[in-house]
Amino acid sequence: MPQLRKDPIVGRWVIIATERAKRPKDFKVVDSSPPESECHFCRGNEKFTPPEIFSIKDGQGNWRVRVIPSKRPFLDMENHFWKKGKGPYDLMHGMGRHEVVVETPEHIGNMADLEVSYIRDVFYTYCVRMREIEHNEHIKYVLAFKNYGWDAGGGRIKHSRSQLIATPVNLKRVKEELQGAKFYFNYHERCIFCDMINQELQQKERLVLEKDGFVAIVPFAPRFPFEVWILPKKHSSAFCRIGEQELYPLANIVKTILYRIKKLLNDPPYNYVVHTAPFKRPHPGYWSTIEEDYHWHIEITPRLTEVAGFEWGTGFYICPSLPEESAKFLREEV
């Protein structure tokens, strides 16, 4: 049964993935993925995957986008939910969900190469799954993210897909964002993300693209070269409450940015993470203004530099490119 454990000093929850638990000799094994010719995510190979949870179909009844449970889930919905302590330590049942969103029936590797309508369906699928999972009383957060390419944790199977992880705890980075945004709101009575968007639209030097209600910017203090954030200009805290008419414009700007990253930076590995407000607000008084002070967005991080190990241990990043130059470069149409 998977466990969640809390670091007693900094309060960071970690999944101890016992279902995947490896013995020391199992690390660094050769990848045992099926050869590309037998990709389990392609149309016609549905029998190789666990039963479908959700799908979007075309006019002929064929699926376009499809959600399946992970074969090796980090978290599970079985067993009774429990929490306990031991000395200074806290742990709880690793309750949750781990799902895979297959983004196309064709064997296409990079989301940058999908038609916008598929990307739109992927984001719609995230919303549907989030709204469904929200009903579970123990789940606080759904993380939607993509790992593309080996160096970004994407594995060796080159079929465009992303993942949903539903957790019974709020993630550390999300908490930090909520706290930072709350602190700013308490003083200024304005959303820090809205202020940031206004600043970037005025200054323009880190703006990559502004289109149909969305902006793409290189953040002022990026962790990685060519990091890009995509934000809705209209204030909104919860991604899964996005209007249906906003999905296509969102997909369009995401596709444009991913395609520029692919073309201008030589098809690098990348990750994206959807940052959205959590479902449950542990302290109603504290979180009561969350609708006003948090602003959902997508963070896209290409993997262009070697791993600088100490950054993991310190939260201190060294970015080897000027954000303003990165933005200028990414403004180029391709």
Place this chain on the structure above:
Amino acid sequence: MPQLRKDPIVGRWVIIATERAKRPKDFKVVDSSPPESECHFCRGNEKFTPPEIFSIKDGQGNWRVRVIPSKRPFLDMENHFWKKGKGPYDLMHGMGRHEVVVETPEHIGNMADLEVSYIRDVFYTYCVRMREIEHNEHIKYVLAFKNYGWDAGGGRIKHSRSQLIATPVNLKRVKEELQGAKFYFNYHERCIFCDMINQELQQKERLVLEKDGFVAIVPFAPRFPFEVWILPKKHSSAFCRIGEQELYPLANIVKTILYRIKKLLNDPPYNYVVHTAPFKRPHPGYWSTIEEDYHWHIEITPRLTEVAGFEWGTGFYICPSLPEESAKFLREEV
């Protein structure tokens, strides 16, 4: 001139390393390190490095451990220190130091293969440099760390060395530890690290080694498989105030752990980071009990798993091995 920029939402400082600024086409270039036969860190090749800052010599006057400035520093001591804001953004001069500690004159790659006396001299060297740098009014922290192996950011030159980065800001992870430890201390009036050590010595299941005043444990909620923390049993907040008689026992336990990691896990890349209290306490009232509530330690993290990209974006880690099993495995003598 290097800059430090602060993320306005979560308050994380990032170095924008303009001295290293790369154009997009410069990423993923082939490493231009000299061939191993011309290693600049070996005895006899001192002329290839910048002038020495500090060294420890043997009886014949030959250096054993040597500190040199980085050829491509992230931070510099030149120019006048400045801070400024622009809209919601804060930035400051990237003032600081970036030094390389060459750990042996021989061409030995892994610290695990050095004699204990050399490792002792390396830790002594950290202390000397920290105590010296502490006098600079703008410097708040010195980060001592090691990247070993390509996947840990160690580059291609296989000569055992570590780095010191002196910064005018406190690092995010260090702040979090200080705040977490302070919170615990305020309630319990005990150091959380001391409590953790006692718990581990009682439970024994995550204890790897206890020797001459130091313990090596696998933490309760590790981010990485086979992560190991080494802590002094005697409470102490500042690494650079370590007693000279404690340096050899520290070097000895570090060597033992690094050697076991090398032998038992097939010589993996790894990082270590020395976690110590900052020099300056920005709010004297707040930090006044820092000597009581913080406890220096060294965190060693082998790189055994593929990069799971979303962990960068969320601070949410998935560890694929049980800490108790990792500890049991590392208790094996080799």
